[in-house]
Amino acid sequence: MTLGIVGESAVADWIRDAAETETDVAHASASAVVAADPESVVAVGESALLALGREGLDAPVLPVDAGPGYGGVSLDASESGPTGDDSDSTDTPTSTDDSTPTKAERERLSSALDALLAREFDTDSRTLLAVTVDGERVGPALADVMLITAEPARISEYAVRSRGERVARFRADGVVVSTPTGSLGYGRNAGGPLLEPGSGVVGVVPVAPFAVNVDHWVLSADRPVTLTVERDEGEVSLLLDDRTVRRVSPHTAVEVVEDGSLDVVRVTESRPFFER
Known part of the structure; x- marks a missing residue:
């Protein structure tokens, strides 16, 4: 062994x-x-x-x-x-x-x-996300995928689509898609929900939205969730977990979909998932 x-x-x-x-x-x-x-x-x-x-x-x-x-x-x-x-x-x-x-x-x-x-020990299966930009795979993510305006005090306009339908369009500093694993991280800090592992969903949350009445959404992860930059008022970067991977231009599709999993060990000493 x-x-x-x-x-x-x-x-x-x-x-x-x-x-x-x-x-x-x-x-x-x-x-x-x-x-x-x-x-x-x-x-x-x-x-x-x-x-x-x-x-x-x-x-x-x-x-x-x-x-x-x-x-x-x-x-x-x-x-x-x-x-x-x-x-x-x-x-x-x-x-x-x-x-x-x-x-x-x-x-x-x-x-x-x-x-x-x-x-x-037991194991928990944690969702991995496959991320593509304009059809090109740029990597997996275990916790979250984020589009964020890189320049301080500059916002951009983003759109979210799921199953071919537009979910929302909003102006904000960015938008984050969180797996259940990552829902206690950036997503939670931006006001999103905590998602139970194995639920087959992702949370989509605007980051510092310009309007005060912008929602957040829980969407199925088995089909692509598509993010686009509708209007670029500053450089927009794509982050996968803890890495900045590239800049994203306006009207370029960023697709996020469930693709495999990581088995996390659970023992007596393991921290409960919902403990913060």
């Missing part, structure tokens, strides 16, 4: 050292880990998990400290460890990316790692 680990931090190093006593470990970039064909993967941090989604990982992945919406093991000090008590007279209450895990965090990580290596 090979366990993959993606992420660069003291927490990732601790997980690698702990796992090496039990199994073969590939601790590397997302692309290198996927190439190693691991049986399971630990992703430390949100960026590591998003990178694995881009690489088309087939193995189940345990997120660690990835934030709300992703599940996995949280190292938030406000949450208790496996024993229900995070107190420790010799450790600080929380760790950072550059510090070793505290005693309570080590206990939580160790318990989750044991379950992962023993294959004693």
Whole structure:
């Protein structure tokens, strides 16, 4: 068995050292880990998990400290460890990316790692989105797809279409399409709904709309949701998850549709989805 680990931090190093006593470990970039064909993967941090989604990982992945919406093991000090008590007279209450895990965090990580290596876990299937621009595939997204006006204090006009019908047209700084996984991120910050994983839908939310009565929408993900820039008053950029991928010109179709999934490991220590 090979366990993959993606992420660069003291927490990732601790997980690698702990796992090496039990199994073969590939601790590397997302692309290198996927190439190693691991049986399971630990992703430390949100960026590591998003990178694995881009690489088309087939193995189940345990997120660690990835934030709300992703599940996995949280190292938030406000949450208790496996024993229900995070107190420790010799450790600080929380760790950072550059510090070793505290005693309570080590206990939580160790318990989750044991379950992962023993294959004693469930999985949640998280939607991946395929994104095309004018018919050309530009990449997948696990959390969200966003068109955003790059210049400060400049707005543009956007249109949203679903199943061949226009859903809305509005002036705003941008528009975001969120999967259920990403609905606790940009979509929520823009006033959108929280979407349950496995519901087969995406949330579409204007970002800082010019009008005060602009709605947000829950649309089916099994057919393309099409975004267009109707009027460009500043450069409009396309973001997929945590990456800016290109500029989008007016009247160019950006299509977003469900295309595969990523299996996220759920263990006793995993953060509940709706916990914020």
